[in-house]
Amino acid sequence: AQSVTQLDSQVPVFEEAPVELRCNYSxxxxxxxxxxxxxxxxGLQLLLKYLSGSxxxxxxxxxxxxxxxxxxSFHLRxxxxxxxxxxxxxxAVFPYTGGFKTxxxxxxxxxxxx
Amino acid sequence: NAGVTQTPKFQVLKxxxxxxxxxxxxxxxxxxxxxxxxPGMGLRLIHYSVGAGITDQGEVPNGYNVxxxxxxxxxxxxxxxxxxQTSVYFCASSYSSPPGPLFEQYxxxxxxxxxx
Numbered sequence: 001a002q003s004v005t006q007l008d009s010q011v012p013v014f015e016e017a018p019v020e021l022r023c024n025y026s027x028x029x030x031x032x033x034x035x036x037x038x039x040x041x042x043g044l045q046l047l048l049k050y051l052s053g054s055x056x057x058x059x060x061x062x063x064x065x066x067x068x069x070x071x072x073s074f075h076l077r078x079x080x081x082x083x084x085x086x087x088x089x090x091x092a093v094f095p096y097t098g099g100f101k102t103x104x105x106x107x108x109x110x111x112x113x114x
Numbered sequence: 115n116a117g118v119t120q121t122p123k124f125q126v127l128k129x130x131x132x133x134x135x136x137x138x139x140x141x142x143x144x145x146x147x148x149x150x151x152x153p154g155m156g157l158r159l160i161h162y163s164v165g166a167g168i169t170d171q172g173e174v175p176n177g178y179n180v181x182x183x184x185x186x187x188x189x190x191x192x193x194x195x196x197x198x199q200t201s202v203y204f205c206a207s208s209y210s211s212p213p214g215p216l217f218e219q220y221x222x223x224x225x226x227x228x229x230x
Contacts, residue, residue: 043224
């Protein structure tokens with residue numbers, strides 16, 4: 001079975017400060033890894049994904065994430081946040097088992113303060 | 115290109131009523147899926163489809179039915195609504211399934227359902 005743990009339910013941060021949103025996963029098979037962002041009253045939008053290759057993945061809006069296989073983590077980072085980054089962020093895994101099994105984390109609410 | 119559209123945006127039902135949540139996509143995607151989003155639980159997969167005429171259950175299928183008669187549409191039916199089905203429902207579509215380098219899900223704007 002697979003599981004995803006987002007270690008922080010809420011992260012308050014001041015504008016222009018760096019931020020890291022943490023995601024750990026558990027899986028007995030290899031997985032694809034994703035980060036999505038959800039702005040208020042909207043659907044989810046893909047930020048970035050790791051399928052294979054370089055463990056440092058760059059996404060939209062200046063976000064990046066690093067896949068660490070030994071620690072089974074996929075933390076999301078941004079060096080300088082803006083007010084407009086206030087949103088909920090979801091980490092998700094898709095196991096290499098075929099079919100369409102998807103597992104989402106519970107989400108981390110990022111709140112950027114002026 | 116409208117992407118993934120969902121109707122209605124909001125709905126209030128009484129316990130025992132039935133209704134259909136509509137989902138359509140104009141990207142010619144084979145794969146479509148329904149999720150529910152509840153506070154503190156992220157998104158959970160209800161049903162999915164890998165093409166017209168083919169559907170399968172996800173993590174929380176009880177109380178919901180789906181069918182896929184066309185590539186474009188993937189409606190979700192609530193047979194007899196219960197308060198436990200109060201949630202936000204998202205439809206998503208993708209060109210391919212995992213594993214696959216082209217796999218990426220596109221989400222609709224959601225339907226907020228309240229069952230009283």
